[in-house]
Amino acid sequence: MDKENFTIACFSNEYIGDDAAIAGKMVFNKDIFAQNSHFKLGWLSLEEIGYKAMIVNFSDTIVMNAKPKFALLGLSLPKSFTPRQIDELSRGINRACEEFGVKIIGGDTISSSILNISVSVIGELKGRAVLRKNAKFGDLVAFTGKLGGSQKGLNSLLRLAQISKNSRFKKPILRDKFFYKAAHLINSAMDISDGLKTDLGKLLKASKKGAKFTKKLSKFELSSGEEYEVLFTFSPKNLSAIKRIAAKTRTKINIFAKISHKRLRQNARSHHF
Amino acid sequence: MDKENFTIACFSNEYIGDDAAIAGKMVFNKDIFAQNSHFKLGWLSLEEIGYKAMIVNFSDTIVMNAKPKFALLGLSLPKSFTPRQIDELSRGINRACEEFGVKIIGGDTISSSILNISVSVIGELKGRAVLRKNAKFGDLVAFTGKLGGSQKGLNSLLRLAQISKNSRFKKPILRDKFFYKAAHLINSAMDISDGLKTDLGKLLKASKKGAKFTKKLSKFELSSGEEYEVLFTFSPKNLSAIKRIAAKTRTKINIFAKISHKRLRQNARSHHF
Numbered sequence: 001m002d003k004e005n006f007t008i009a010c011f012s013n014e015y016i017g018d019d020a021a022i023a024g025k026m027v028f029n030k031d032i033f034a035q036n037s038h039f040k041l042g043w044l045s046l047e048e049i050g051y052k053a054m055i056v057n058f059s060d061t062i063v064m065n066a067k068p069k070f071a072l073l074g075l076s077l078p079k080s081f082t083p084r085q086i087d088e089l090s091r092g093i094n095r096a097c098e099e100f101g102v103k104i105i106g107g108d109t110i111s112s113s114i115l116n117i118s119v120s121v122i123g124e125l126k127g128r129a130v131l132r133k134n135a136k137f138g139d140l141v142a143f144t145g146k147l148g149g150s151q152k153g154l155n156s157l158l159r160l161a162q163i164s165k166n167s168r169f170k171k172p173i174l175r176d177k178f179f180y181k182a183a184h185l186i187n188s189a190m191d192i193s194d195g196l197k198t199d200l201g202k203l204l205k206a207s208k209k210g211a212k213f214t215k216k217l218s219k220f221e222l223s224s225g226e227e228y229e230v231l232f233t234f235s236p237k238n239l240s241a242i243k244r245i246a247a248k249t250r251t252k253i254n255i256f257a258k259i260s261h262k263r264l265r266q267n268a269r270s271h272h273f
Numbered sequence: 274m275d276k277e278n279f280t281i282a283c284f285s286n287e288y289i290g291d292d293a294a295i296a297g298k299m300v301f302n303k304d305i306f307a308q309n310s311h312f313k314l315g316w317l318s319l320e321e322i323g324y325k326a327m328i329v330n331f332s333d334t335i336v337m338n339a340k341p342k343f344a345l346l347g348l349s350l351p352k353s354f355t356p357r358q359i360d361e362l363s364r365g366i367n368r369a370c371e372e373f374g375v376k377i378i379g380g381d382t383i384s385s386s387i388l389n390i391s392v393s394v395i396g397e398l399k400g401r402a403v404l405r406k407n408a409k410f411g412d413l414v415a416f417t418g419k420l421g422g423s424q425k426g427l428n429s430l431l432r433l434a435q436i437s438k439n440s441r442f443k444k445p446i447l448r449d450k451f452f453y454k455a456a457h458l459i460n461s462a463m464d465i466s467d468g469l470k471t472d473l474g475k476l477l478k479a480s481k482k483g484a485k486f487t488k489k490l491s492k493f494e495l496s497s498g499e500e501y502e503v504l505f506t507f508s509p510k511n512l513s514a515i516k517r518i519a520a521k522t523r524t525k526i527n528i529f530a531k532i533s534h535k536r537l538r539q540n541a542r543s544h545h546f
Binding site for chain 2: 003004006007008010011013015016020021023026028029030031032034036037038069070072073074075076077081083086087090093094103104105106107108109110111112113114116118120122
């Protein structure tokens with residue numbers, strides 16, 4: 001049994017089931033970024049950990065077509081952490097916040113056996129919310145950028161090899177510029193955090209649709225998690241407009257499937273090692 | 274050096290420094306409730322842990338004069354947890370939410386070595402926000418209910434003794450009914466989470482004032498943390514109106530000090546065992 005899905009079912013209501021919850025013009029989301037679930041100490045510098053903990057949360061806000069505005073920070077810090085280490089972690093957190101214009105407005109700090117960063121983001125919709133559940137029959141299905149780099153980085157780390165500081169595993173790149181401009185042309189979207197195959201399964205389940213692949217993707221592209229590229233669907237009539245926005249924002253767009261009536265049966269599993 | 278204050282200083286801005294942060298008509302707050310920081314497994318049932326994790330967060334919202342509306346839940350669950358245990362925890366969480374009319378609108382779940390519950394609450398102001406920093410010269414200083422029970426319960430647990438399920442350590446009682454009715458008569462307030470002496474120090478520091486005790490309080494009353502009674506100050510001209518609301522809502526009010534000009538020097542320390 002999948003404990004994450006069991007837990008979610010304990011709190012089921014109409015707000016739950018997308019990258020973020022919507023209330024009026026505001027959106028709210030929360031993700032934990034924790035040692036031994038998402039990283040081992042030593043794999044990333046504390047500055048990189050702080051940065052990534054924030055970015056992966058902003059990603060959820062952005063793919064709703066909302067601007068992240070405020071964050072609440074729950075820091076469980078190892079007892080052994082020195083002020084210098086706390087300072088390094090906070091530099092990464094603050095760098096991410098400055099890059100996306102987010103203010104930290106509150107939080108809590110406790111001592112713990114492991115580093116656990118829980119982040120809540122409060123965002124404001126920039127227009128119509130883009131949901132997972134609105135994929136339409138005939139939509140083209142695409143993802144931004146390149147997929148696979150995060151898994152490759154993780155594999156290297158698991159082999160105790162070094163990875164570049166620009167590895168996607170260390171430093172996700174968000175597609176906010178493209179997405180905000182294109183959102184009015186997009187029917188459904190989510191970020192790719194558990195792997196394209198799993199996340200497409202979630203989007204199709206939410207939309208009660210299926211998909212037919214029009215392009216062969218590699219195993220890495222299909223399964224690599226924590227990519228934070230955007231998976232999205234749109235009507236073919238918007239293709240040239242979307243291509244123009246992609247060119248203008250220097251965003252690679254990969255069209256790989258088409259939405260069909262038939263519902264894809266798939267068990268969406270979470271990506272945690 | 275106090276690592277909590279050091280950490281807070283890393284993220285300092287104008288929103289931080291009260292029980293909750295205010296943005297427009299909304300207030301936001303977040304507290305972590307974690308094994309080995311706030312409780313040992315076995316001290317409280319999982320249902321009691323879930324309930325208390327929520328209540329202590331609602332408390333921060335309420336003392337701002339805001340109604341808790343939504344919550345985001347970050348659950349780090351021990352790998353050994355069974356569905357039955359998750360269900361028990363969620364029953365306590367849901368019971369607290371039903372009692373206060375709060376909806377859980379999102380969150381995240383991971384496996385962890387220890388139980389760590391991070392809760393963010395989104396509340397809506399019911400009128401003017403009540404802040405820590407607005408204590409006025411001549412204000413009477415009071416707290417609701419009785420203090421000391423939480424420390425006594427904790428001491429029993431540390432001696433491996435049993436405590437009643439109604440012990441304040443297990444089940445804080447919030448003063449929302451009294452506080453919402455009296456808020457327009459109150460100048461400053463906060464909840465008592467670190468102990469009356471420490472929390473009064475914080476309120477006076479925020480208000481740049483001092484206080485003169487008019488009543489002798491016991492060591493337990495002064496130092497017991499996690500009480501979640503309300504510490505508040507108000508003009509003597511509102512005394513009879515406040516007493517009427519207290520009687521109507523069956524809330525005990527203890528006036529024990531008066532706000533003075535002189536600033537009390539005190540190092541506010543956090544209450545974690």
